[in-house]
Amino acid sequence: MSMIPADAPAPVAGPGARLPETPPRWHRSSWRERPARQQPVWPDPARACDIARSVSMLPPPVAPEAVVSLRRDLARAAAGQAVVFQAGDCAERFASCGEDAVAGKLRTLLQSAMMLALGTGLPVVKIGRIAGQFGKPRSADTEVVDGVELPVYRGDIVNGPDPVPEARRPDPERMLHAYGHTRAALRTLGGCEAGGADPGEFAWVLEEGPLYTSHEALLLDYEEALTHLDPATDRWFDTSAHMVWVGERTRALDGAHIEFVSGIANPVGVKLGPGATAEEVAELCARLDPERTPGRLVLVPRMGAQRVREALPPLVRAVRDAGHPVVWVCDPMHGNTIRSGSGYKTRRFADIAAEVEGFFAVHRAEGTHPGGVHLEMTGEDVTECLGGIRELGDDHLAERYETACDPRLNGAQAVELVFAIADLLRGARRG
Numbered sequence: 001m002s003m004i005p006a007d008a009p010a011p012v013a014g015p016g017a018r019l020p021e022t023p024p025r026w027h028r029s030s031w032r033e034r035p036a037r038q039q040p041v042w043p044d045p046a047r048a049c050d051i052a053r054s055v056s057m058l059p060p061p062v063a064p065e066a067v068v069s070l071r072r073d074l075a076r077a078a079a080g081q082a083v084v085f086q087a088g089d090c091a092e093r094f095a096s097c098g099e100d101a102v103a104g105k106l107r108t109l110l111q112s113a114m115m116l117a118l119g120t121g122l123p124v125v126k127i128g129r130i131a132g133q134f135g136k137p138r139s140a141d142t143e144v145v146d147g148v149e150l151p152v153y154r155g156d157i158v159n160g161p162d163p164v165p166e167a168r169r170p171d172p173e174r175m176l177h178a179y180g181h182t183r184a185a186l187r188t189l190g191g192c193e194a195g196g197a198d199p200g201e202f203a204w205v206l207e208e209g210p211l212y213t214s215h216e217a218l219l220l221d222y223e224e225a226l227t228h229l230d231p232a233t234d235r236w237f238d239t240s241a242h243m244v245w246v247g248e249r250t251r252a253l254d255g256a257h258i259e260f261v262s263g264i265a266n267p268v269g270v271k272l273g274p275g276a277t278a279e280e281v282a283e284l285c286a287r288l289d290p291e292r293t294p295g296r297l298v299l300v301p302r303m304g305a306q307r308v309r310e311a312l313p314p315l316v317r318a319v320r321d322a323g324h325p326v327v328w329v330c331d332p333m334h335g336n337t338i339r340s341g342s343g344y345k346t347r348r349f350a351d352i353a354a355e356v357e358g359f360f361a362v363h364r365a366e367g368t369h370p371g372g373v374h375l376e377m378t379g380e381d382v383t384e385c386l387g388g389i390r391e392l393g394d395d396h397l398a399e400r401y402e403t404a405c406d407p408r409l410n411g412a413q414a415v416e417l418v419f420a421i422a423d424l425l426r427g428a429r430r431g
């Protein structure tokens with residue numbers, strides 16, 4: 001049953017607004033026939049099923065028209081006429097979905113987008129890791145804290161981060177809370193865009209286009225519950241966000257996550273680690289973008305500074321030669337995670353900057369568009385990543401290490417990186 005009102009206006013036609021056919025035999029639950037990695041083992045699966053059903057009856061958080069509008073904007077980025085800036089927390093916390101916290105994040109994102117727009121003269125497609133980035137894939141199922149083995153934290157939509165067994169137990173009620181916090185965050189974002197809450201001096205950036213939302217489509221019970229048929233277009237939309245992506249750990253071609261996103265009409269991202277092969281990527285493009293529609297597919301290499309210059313070119317060539325009009329977006333964070341001497345999970349600013357430079361160099365050499373960047377950052381003065389202009393060292397990490405999962409650039413480091421990216425983009429345009 002569709003949750004989208006039948007009288008919703010049909011999307012305006014234009015580049016990127018063409019919506020490909022839903023694949024035959026696809027349904028929002030067809031992923032259940034495939035192996036699904038990184039899913040919680042709910043203690044009471046029948047209860048999880050009931051809760052997912054409750055979520056599916058709630059109003060869709062995001063409207064199909066706004067999703068189509070993002071597709072149109074991404075089509076421009078695929079053609080090199082706009083640049084994508086996708087950024088936010090690694091793991092959003094429910095407790096940070098209040099009005100002040102979300103308005104603060106919005107201001108930070110807009111500030112960065114404004115610097116990119118001013119620095120490049122290009123329109124910036126603004127996409128937050130916001131209003132739903134609650135599920136985390138992990139490298140291991142358990143961790144040892146003070147000698148006790150515990151299930152890992154999998155994001156607020158699954159369990160809690162406190163290192164005690166009760167908090168780490170997967171709780172399906174959290175899917176309902178995730179829905180509520182998404183709605184709350186969207187209300188604040190929408191309020192700012194409508195001139196309600198105050199985005200301050202960055203308000204004009206919003207005149208060029210809204211802040212879209214995105215998260216990893218990881219917890220498939222939840223994504224399925226918010227996927228509805230839109231009668232105006234006869235397409236299925238995952239209404240949990242404007243854009244969703246599939247992570248490096250769940251992008252298996254025959255896996256549940258790729259099956260799920262193959263049938264939704266949203267723009268879809270896929271993370272690509274250094275092990276991705278040209279054949280795999282060509283196959284992913286064939287599955288997810290069979291009609292070669294600009295604005296549909298965003299490929300997000302996260303290779304690591306050491307690998308990007310050798311690992312990325314074969315993938316770029318394979319996609320270009322197969323004629324898929326994808327947006328290439330550089331994630332310079334996830335291939336550069338290290339453990340510091342004092343034991344913190346961290347990243348070096350120099351590595352992050354070097355990966356971005358490598359990404360631009362590859363696109364320059366291949367004659368393709370560097371479509372944008374995907375960052376984990378905050379406007380707060382946290383101490384999670386090493387280096388930057390203030391030369392944050394290992395002995396500073398303990399001062400304000402606040403992330404619930406991966407280390408984020410702090411406000412100053414983010415500004416420094418965005419300036420460097422604007423320079424590279426200017427160079428790419430001249431080239």
Ligand SMILES: O=C[C@H](O)[C@H](O)COP(=O)(O)O
Nearest residue numbers: 090136137138139140405406
């Ligand atoms: O963004 C997320 C992390 O990279 C992912 O959850 C893996 O983190 P882990 O190696 O600490 O499990």
Ligand SMILES: C=C(OP(=O)(O)O)C(=O)O
Nearest residue numbers: 090247248249271302334
């Ligand atoms: C887990 C993430 O990325 P990846 O799938 O690239 O490791 C992430 O974006 O937080």
Ligand SMILES: [Mn+2]
Nearest residue numbers: 090376405406
């Ligand atoms: Mn992360």
